[in-house]
Amino acid sequence: MDDQPLRVLVVDDEPLATERLQLLLARCEGVDLVGTASDGEGAVRMSEALSPDLLLLDIAMPGLDGIDVARAMAGRQPSPAVVFVTAFDQFAVAAFEVAAVDYLMKPVDPARLERALTRAREHLRRSTSEPTPAASVALARGRYLEEFWASDLTGLVRIASRDIDRVSAERDYMRLHVGPRSWLIHHSMAALEEGLDPELFVRLHRSAIVRRDFITGFQRNPSGRWIARLADGAEQPVGRLYADSVRAIAGR
Structure with missing residues (x-):
């Protein structure tokens, strides 16, 4: 994962928001924008066709919203990392429930986007090095929660x-x-x-x-x-x- 560019799919029903993310991603090293989608159904289809590493995903979209798309992606193997990009902070708890890697507020700050990309790379690195499901169950015995992710106005906070x-x-x-x-x-x-x-x-x-x-x-x-x-x-x-x-x- 470290040697390969991070393959990103941007999903947003607002053209200006999509264009801004494209411009920000163009300034980031090690990123390959593989496509954009303007609705949830298109995001699912393009994910199946392109197998991106990361979805930069709006939440409030007509039809299939971002949370629905994240749930659909969670059943895929391998599943892409998800970073929500939204103008609304009330969705942070729902984002936590679908194991989003990060939660960015619009307008996206370039430095926050870089941190979200770093978290996505770390998440993908861990997911590819994890043991098989059977081994994971055995390994989980005797282990306890080491951290939580909670929302604040800037995104998600590690506790x-x-x-x-x-x-x-x-x-x-x-x-x-x-x-x-x-x-x-x-x-x-x-x-x-x-x-x-x-x-x-x-x-x-x-x-x-x-x-x-x-x-x-x-x-x-x-x-x-x-x-x-x-x-x-x-x-x-x-x-x-x-x-x-x-x-x-x-x-x-």
């Missing part, structure tokens, strides 16, 4: 699991708290509890997971319920089902 102070549930989303900042991701609390390293994290409530070293102490409230004191001064009630976690942490 290392070890940096997360706590996780709180908000309806169908989970909020990752890192210092004074927080991000929403579309995961279930059960999936996060299973995916986070139990040596580092503990579930204290049906709607809360906390990094163990972020807990500074426990106290009981007037009703006898445990309350965890956290390093940022916040307090986290401990659910009755998780009281054993308090005793385990305290060695009792």
